Amino acid sequence: xxxxxxxxxxxxxxxxxxxxxxxxxxxxxxxxxxxxxxxxxxxxxxxxxxxxxxxxxxxxxxxxxxxxxxxxxxxxxxxxxxxxxxxxxxxxxxxxxxxxxxxxxxxxxxxxxxxxxxxxxxxxxxxxxxxxxxxxxxxxxxxxxxxxxxxxxxxxxxxxxxxxxxxxxxxxxxxxxxxxxxxxxxxxxxxxxxxxxxxxxxxxxxxxxxxxxxxxxxxxxxxxxxxxxxxxxxxxxxxxxxxxx
Ligand code: NAD
Numbered sequence: 225x226x227x228x229x230x231x232x233x234x235x236x237x238x239x240x241x242x243x244x245x246x247x248x249x250x251x252x253x254x255x256x257x258x259x260x261x262x263x264x265x266x267x268x269x270x271x272x273x274x275x276x277x278x279x280x281x282x283x284x285x286x287x288x289x290x291x292x293x294x295x296x297x298x299x300x301x302x303x304x305x306x307x308x309x310x311x312x313x314x315x316x317x318x319x320x321x322x323x324x325x326x327x328x329x330x331x332x333x334x335x336x337x338x339x340x341x342x343x344x345x346x347x348x349x350x351x352x353x354x355x356x357x358x359x360x361x362x363x364x365x366x367x368x369x370x371x372x373x374x375x376x377x378x379x380x381x382x383x384x385x386x387x388x389x390x391x392x393x394x395x396x397x398x399x400x401x402x403x404x405x406x407x408x409x410x411x412x413x414x415x416x417x418x419x420x421x422x423x424x425x426x427x428x429x430x431x432x433x434x435x436x437x438x439x440x441x442x443x444x445x446x447x448x449x450x451x452x453x454x455x456x457x458x459x460x461x462x463x464x465x466x467x468x469x
Contacts, residue, residue, distance in 0.1 A: 227253075230307050240410060242271070256279075282299065344387070351398065362404065365406055388460060
């Protein structure tokens with residue numbers, strides 16, 4: 225579905241991001257996976273044997289426009305273009321408002337919102353020049369409902385939805401589609417660390433009866449990146465088993 229295309233996936237070293245990287249590689253794309261450190265990027269690359277020459281690692285500070293522009297230019301030089309940007313890197317927190325420090329709030333907003341802005345700008349500049357592209361952001365079900373603690377995280381995902389809808393409208397004239405995937409509870413390291421009993425209780429509250437797997441989310445990323453979604457832009461696609469928190 226993505227033969228000949230080039231994708232950049234932020235937070236591509238584990239969890240949902242690594243599942244997106246694998247899905248894109250399986251479907252013929254060249255991929256640059258972005259992580260926060262060279263060590264985690266190298267560890268992820270070791271899990272992708274068989275795709276040598278089609279996958280590279282980058283680790284720019286995602287909030288630094290110059291570092292991101294330089295890294296994306298390197299990707300373009302290596303693979304010839306940048307067709308897809310998956311803005312997936314994100315962190316969460318469940319701290320109560322009474323204990324929330326400004327520093328913690330800023331860290332969440334920096335990675336979950338500012339980095340999405342910085343990476344989208346750098347990618348859009350390349351995509352406009354080459355005649356189009358696709359940007360896909362990672363929202364969350366809490367970006368629709370909020371959550372009862374850790375207010376910074378849902379706030380950041382509401383902002384991601386706002387950026388998605390606004391950039392879809394702004395960039396359509398340049399043939400750049402902008403969408404978001406909104407996962408429900410998904411079995412990454414965070415969920416794997418929970419006791420099975422708690423996972424069972426969460427699953428029981430989800431109409432489809434189970435938590436999501438990273439590949440469920442990656443499949444949505446594949447569809448939105450592909451030409452099958454050529455008339456789809458400005459959409460926040462829920463992939464959550466119809467969960468409501
Ligand atoms: P994860 O913690 O397993 O992976 C997060 C990724 O972000 C890692 O690759 C990590 O290297 C990267 N990252 C963290 N800090 C970084 C930084 N400062 N700079 C660059 N990269 C950094 O998380 P996940 O569960 O796979 O989540 C991926 C995305 O999905 C996030 O945006 C998250 O908000 C969203 N999401 C997850 C769930 C869930 O239940 N797992 C639900 C809804 C939304």
